[in-house]
Amino acid sequence: MSILNGVLRNTYALLSLSMVPTVIGAWLGVAFGLNFMAGNPFLGFIVFMAIAFGFFWAIQKNKDSGLGVLLLLGFTFFMGIMMSGLIGYTLNSYSNGATLIMLAFGGTAAIFAVMATIASVSKSDFSGMGKWLMVGVLLLIVASLANIWLQLPALMLTVMVLAIAIFSAFILVDVQRVINGGETNYVMATLAIYLDVYNIFTNLLALLGIAGGNRD
Template sequence: MAQYDQIATARPESALATNKVLRNTYMLLSMTLLFSAATALISMAMGLPQGASMIMSLAAIGIVWFVLPRTYNSSMGIVWTFVFAGLLGAGLGPMLNHYLAMANGPSIVAQALGGTAIVTFGLSFYAVTTKKDFSFLGGFLMVGMIVMVVAMIANIFFAIPAMSIAISGGVVLLMSLMILFDTSRIVNGGETNYIRATVSLYLDIYNLFVHLLVLVGFLSSDD
């Protein structure tokens, strides 16, 4: 009987902890996305060159791999998350300026933003409300990411437009599934660190937007 009481007590505590992680994750995620938008606007206004954009993106990758893992459990993790998000946001400046310079540029960017928002909110809402466990997607997502990375490296040398579109379509699918996977991990207690969860979801949304922008831009260019 005592053992049953301990289990019954542990379940509400576990649910509260999970809800706290989920709440903190979406709060931090919202702030970092807004911060990214601000740095992107500054970058666009400054006319940041493509080379600087690449350096910023590489610096952000370095932070994800080497700095954030050492700071996930401290307040400095929040600081570095904003630095990381700010760099990626600023790095988007040249790409956004490129599409906005097109005849229907504002429409292309708006469609990509709208599509990203719909996919993100829709899949997140589904994962949170149904509480389904999407951990079974882990193996598929890992293989898919490896395939996409290899394809991207190959396309640097071949530069085939059709291959670029296929890669963007594949990344959009993978990032959509990653949003389900990462949100499910939080909801089901598989992810207990909200800073790490924020970084994962931010990368999902960032890559989803970038590759939706490529797809919408390509489709609009055929009009």
């Protein structure tokens, strides 16, 4: 049990550290106006997925070494750059953009705290949810790609709300997997939970912009 607690502690420590390159990447992206999705969203998505899966493969291959940690931090820097388009849009489009970003950060932190606590204390087994949640993620990707052409506001809102719900549930699965010994590598555990937190934050921020953004 002490070993598993050590994995969880290391996971949370690396997760906290991973926020630093994410913020740096987002700041640089906003400062230099980087937005890979602006010109051709579909092509941008393909390039993003290719780079992301390249990182996934490299991190998996080097998960037991210090290089794995460096690759993970490099990935979070890349994800920060990818987030910069949304951050820049929020700051430039809404007079309360900075407030919306802080609200999204606080909301994401609250969701993580609640879900991680439930995963830690609950006697329920959440592992069975994993495959259904993955199906949900695939459907979200298909719906998001379709909406590049459809441009349906209702579909966009639905995707955002479902994404927040699905990745919140993924925190239950991913944290409990570490606690139960299903994942004993803290680098891979951090990668999984980081993706949960990242997707909650970005979708929550976009949703807050639509619901509470002030364009005055």
